[in-house]
Every structure is written in structure tokens, then in C-alpha cells.
Amino acid sequence: MQASNFGSLPNLITLLxxxxxxxxxxxxxxxxxxAACLIFLVAGLSDAADGWIAKQFNLRTELGAYLDPLADKALLVSIYVALAITRTVPVTLTIIIVARDLMIIGAFMVAWLLQKPMRVEPLLISKxxxxxQIAFAALVLGIKAFALSPxxxxxxxVYGVALLTLVSMAAYFWRWIHHMEV
Known part of the structure; x- marks a missing residue:
């Protein structure tokens, strides 16, 4: 099957x-x-699938460069907020995750408003x-779904995700400061 037959499959998977x-x-x-665990696993696997398909068949698009991180943020922020509200994960962890994403979005918006747009390019630490975050959310949902010991x-x-999130936040902040020539 040729790549052209896939059309915008990666973007459709991201929209899913x-x-x-x-x-x-x-x-x-x-x-x-x-149900939450199973649907989340499908969503998490779709994140890997859309990226693999886009790279493997050279189907990367500008829309995909924006949609994929947006879908990741929507998924992870929503999940962690819901898990915090149900007292399944610590509120502090959710605050760190949400703060990081708000900081990144805010930094990109400020750069754009000041006519110094930044390329949407995830850092290794971000990946x-x-x-x-996906693995830990899946673990938490699996623990709840199958009544396992946490x-x-x-x-x-909790500590690993918090640390990686803070390091990722710092890396993006440093990149933004450099880009903005602060």
C-alpha cells in the first residue's frame, strides 16, 4: 500500500x-x-500510532505538528484533573502537570504575539x-480497574512524574528565554 492511500490517517488518529x-x-x-482504563489505553496507543505512521510513511503535516501536542495536553490534563478530583492522585501532582502545560502554551502565545513565533518541536525531555505521564495514568487506572495494590x-x-514534569518545564522555560533573548 502506498503512503498516499493513508491520506491524513495520523491526523485522524489524533482527532480520535x-x-x-x-x-x-x-x-x-x-x-x-x-472502561476508563481501556479507553485510556486506546488513547495512549493512538499517540504512539499516529507518530509512527506519520514518520514511517512521511505523512507529517503542519496541522499534525499542532494537533498532536494539543491532543496530548487535552488528554493528560483532563485525565489528571479528573483523577485529582476523585482523590485518586495527589492534587499537587495535577497542579504541576497543569502549570507546565499552561506555561508552555503561554510562552508560545507570548512569542507569537510579540511576532517571534517559536517552532513547535518537542524536546526529548518532553517526550x-x-x-x-501516560504510563503513570495507565498504572493508576489499572490499579483502580483491577483492584490492585498501589x-x-x-x-x-508520583515523584517520578513530578520530577520529569518540573525538568521539562524548566527546559521549555530556558528555551523560551533563549528564544526571546531575555
Whole structure:
């Protein structure tokens, strides 16, 4: 099958991830943990699939460069807020995750408003951070869905995700300061 037959498949997969966000949040809110876990796993796997397809078949687009991080942010921020509201993860962890994403979005907006737009290009630490956030959310949902013991992984996961998120925030902030010539 030729790449042209795939059309905008990566972007469609990314849009599917966006559509799944309200469903996952609704499942968490109603404490339907198995459904939340399964839908979240589909969403998490779609993140890997759209990127792989785009790279493998040279289907990267400017729209995809914006949609993919937007879908990641919508998914992860929504999930962590829902998990914090249900007292499943510490509120502090959710605040760190939301603050990082707001800082990144704010930095890109300020750069754009000052007519110094930045390229949308994820840093390696950001990719690691996203993978850790997805893995930890899947772990938490799996623990709830299958009534597993959270120890010892839960505590390590909270601290690991918090640390990676803070390091990622600092890296983007440093990149923005450099870009803006502050």
C-alpha cells in the first residue's frame, strides 16, 4: 500500500484521541474504572500510532505538528484533573502537570504575539515526560480497574512524574528565554 492511500490517517488518529478525552473523563467521574482504563489505553496507543505512521510513511503535516501536542495536553490534563478530583492522585501532582502545560502554551502565545513565533518541536525531555505521564495514568487506572495494590509503584510514580514534569518545564522555560533573548 502506498503512503498516499493513508491520506491524513495520523491526523485522524489524533482527532480520535481528542474525541476519547470526554469519554475517559466521564468514566473516571462515574468511577467506571475498567472502561476508563481501556479507553485510556486506546488513547495512549493512538499517540504512539499516529507518530509512527506519520514518520514511517512521511505523512507529517503542519496541522499534525499542532494537533498532536494539543491532543496530548487535552488528554493528560483532563485525565489528571479528573483523577485529582476523585482523590485518586495527589492534587499537587495535577497542579504541576497543569502549570507546565499552561506555561508552555503561554510562552508560545507570548512569542507569537510579540511576532517571534517559536517552532513547535518537542524536546526529548518532553517526550519522556509525556510517556511517563501516560504510563503513570495507565498504572493508576489499572490499579483502580483491577483492584490492585498501589504499593510500591504509586509513590515512585508520583515523584517520578513530578520530577520529569518540573525538568521539562524548566527546559521549555530556558528555551523560551533563549528564544526571546531575555
Amino acid at each position: 484521541r481528542l474525541v476519547l478525552v470526554p469519554a475517559i473523563v466521564a468514566m473516571i467521574a462515574s468511577q467506571r474504572w475498567v 519522556l515526560n509525556t510517556a511517563a 504499593e510500591p509503584w504509586f509513590g515512585w510514580g
